[in-house]
Amino acid sequence: MENPPSHVHATPPPGAAPDWTCPQDWDAFTADEHAMWDRLFARQSAMLPGRASDAFLRGIDVLRLEKPGIPDYRDLNARLMEATGWRVVAVPGLVPDDVFFDHLANRRFPAGNFIRTPQQLDYLQEPDVFHDVFGHVPMLADPVFADYMAAYGRGGVRSLKYDALKQLARLYWYTVEFGLIREGGALRIYGAGIVSSYAESLFALDSDSPNRIGFDLSRVMRTDYRIDGFQQNYFVVDSLDQLLDVTVNTDFAPLYAANAALPPIPIADILPGDTVITRGTQDYALAKSG
Ligand SMILES: C[C@H](O)[C@H](O)[C@H]1CNc2nc(N)[nH]c(=O)c2N1
Numbered sequence: 001m002e003n004p005p006s007h008v009h010a011t012p013p014p015g016a017a018p019d020w021t022c023p024q025d026w027d028a029f030t031a032d033e034h035a036m037w038d039r040l041f042a043r044q045s046a047m048l049p050g051r052a053s054d055a056f057l058r059g060i061d062v063l064r065l066e067k068p069g070i071p072d073y074r075d076l077n078a079r080l081m082e083a084t085g086w087r088v089v090a091v092p093g094l095v096p097d098d099v100f101f102d103h104l105a106n107r108r109f110p111a112g113n114f115i116r117t118p119q120q121l122d123y124l125q126e127p128d129v130f131h132d133v134f135g136h137v138p139m140l141a142d143p144v145f146a147d148y149m150a151a152y153g154r155g156g157v158r159s160l161k162y163d164a165l166k167q168l169a170r171l172y173w174y175t176v177e178f179g180l181i182r183e184g185g186a187l188r189i190y191g192a193g194i195v196s197s198y199a200e201s202l203f204a205l206d207s208d209s210p211n212r213i214g215f216d217l218s219r220v221m222r223t224d225y226r227i228d229g230f231q232q233n234y235f236v237v238d239s240l241d242q243l244l245d246v247t248v249n250t251d252f253a254p255l256y257a258a259n260a261a262l263p264p265i266p267i268a269d270i271l272p273g274d275t276v277i278t279r280g281t282q283d284y285a286l287a288k289s290g
Pocket residue numbers: 001002003004091093094095096097098100101110111112127168169172
């Protein structure tokens with residue numbers, strides 16, 4: 001989840017530490033909140049085999065996330081630390097960009113310490129514990145992706161010096177949140193924003209509306225995105241190794257400068273240099289714009 005509304009203020013809310021973390025206080029979750037987690041988990045885990053990437057499905061298994069109820073970070077973090085040195089930290093909600101990047105750089109994933117209400121079942125503005133822990137955390141059990149996310153955090157801290165947050169946020173958006181990966185000749189989901197959404201897990205792979213384009217670093221960093229509704233573009237990596245190698249081994253500073261001199265790429269455009277996997281009809285977006 002992304003793009004905090006402007007109300008994210010610069011001081012932590014009551015009960016949060018200077019780094020914006022708060023106790024999970026797992027014992028305070030109610031039966032209804034655990035039941036909401038179970039309802040969301042059952043719906044996604046029934047439809048993801050064959051859709052989610054191998055790394056995601058392995059992470060669910062390694063972290064024993066099939067256990068009922070909202071995961072207790074005391075148990076979850078013991079396994080996650082063992083796997084890749086990452087741990088989940090509870091936060092009351094969205095945190096400032098620099099705080100977010102610093103957590104990632106130190107292998108701490110901030111997870112919203114609340115769960116959506118039945119009225120928010122299919123869409124909510126801020127990342128709740130289901131989006132963050134079910135959507136993001138299984139991938140953090142994969143060593144390659146775990147390294148990518150930590151490198152992203154360091155890159156985020158660096159990007160602030162180049163005033164290039166927007167370009168870096170697009171990379172996060174089109175990989176960590178809405179990324180697709182080629183596996184065994186088919187497309188699979190690894191993006192948390194897709195995998196935590198029932199409807200978008202169908203749309204991202206099955207719909208002829210969105211473009212599906214081969215991942216290209218600079219192209220992604222220039223491409224605008226929408227935060228309200230299904231994506232009009234999905235970018236496809238060949239492997240998590242490719243994603244890590246390209247991003248870690250490219251110095252972004254020259255890219256930031258070159259891209260800053262160019263206009264953003266309009267959302268649904270396909271460029272001559274694109275590796276087009278599917279050219280979308282954009283029916284969904286056209287219908288939505290009304
Ligand atoms: C890229 C940018 O930092 C991004 O919007 C961050 C901001 N703050 C956040 N805060 C929390 N808790 N979770 C998030 O996913 C984010 N996303």
